[in-house]
Amino acid sequence: DLPRDVAEEVLSWLPVTSLGRVRFACKKWNTLTKDEGFIKKHLDRCNSNSWKVVVDVNPDWSIEFYQRGVSLKGNTCWFAEEKLVDVAPGTEISDLRDFLLCFDFTKERFGPRLPLPFHSFGDIVTLSSVGEEKLAVLFQKQGLPPYTVKIWISSSKIEPDAVSWNKLFLSVDMKPLTGFLFLDNGGSFFVDEDEEVAVVLDEARDEVGRITRNTACIIGRNGHFKQVNLGGVVHHSLSLPADACRRPPVFVCSYVPSSVKIM
Known part of the structure; x- marks a missing residue:
């Protein structure tokens, strides 16, 4: 337009x-x-x-292709993991470090590795911004139930070289609500601090695990849950994998900084 x-x-x-x-x-x-x-x-x-070109390096960390960076206070942050190379004998792969990484556009370089409030290995991790000053991170453990979703919000002190996390914002067992994990390439979300709820955009699945439509899951404290159908029904083919012809998942951008006042 x-x-x-x-x-x-x-x-x-x-x-x-x-x-x-x-x-x-x-x-x-x-x-x-x-x-x-x-x-x-x-x-x-x-x-x-x-x-x-401002970055041309071969770092000792990696960012998965489906990880979406979040812009905050003029910088961009990603969830990153240590590379699976030159691992010392006897090291458990699950012990490899994961961390937050921010690109400082003023200095045109990445900052140091920043701590997260959890340890992840092959789990679902998604970032989102909270207004102009804070960062939120969603974590859901892969594997066996209870499929608990946990969300933390940072304090307002977040820079390319520093971050601190407030106490756990939300923790909800999704097993009795949806019966499935969020997708690692979906699961974009935003939070409302005042109402103490989170909205996670994902893809709903049928009883055999086939993706059927885009959906928004509204989750909150004390078991609050609502699922909203966003459409995009998939037409499955018997000769193709279940998700071979599906549309891309819906993503949400929780905050877009602008110098233009919206009337």
Whole structure:
């Protein structure tokens, strides 16, 4: 829905290697990026050296492809884990460290490893922002029931090189409510501190585990639970895996900083 001149201004700053994916976004952008005037403007600018590489390292940590970074106070944070390389003999893989990692855009570098209020190995971990100052993290243990979801909220002191966590915000056993774990590539969420509830976007499954639709799970203290159907029914094929033709999961962005006042 962006006006053409705004879309042209934004897209003209992209590197040429990104234009192929832009053209698949929608018909309007496909037409725009093939326009002669746009091509001239774009060439005048990927020549102005407006883009630069600020990180080119082989770190000793990794971030899973489905982990979505969260922007907060001008920086971006990810859940990261120690790489499974050069592990000392006798080391349990489950002992490898996991941590929070923030990129400082002012210094153009990653900060140090920051502590989390739990230890995870192959479990479900998702980040979200709480307003402009705080970070929330959702943790759900893989494996046997009770499938308890736990959410912590940081204090307002969170920087690329420092973080502190408040006490546990929410702990809910999801087994009797949904009967399944949230997906590691789904499970985006946001929280309402005042109402003491969390809304987790995920995908509902039928009795045999097939994904059927997008859903929002509203969970709170004292057993409060509500599930809202967001649609997107899947048409399964008998010759394909259960989720081979499904739509991508719905994600939520809990906070987008802007200098524009919303009326």
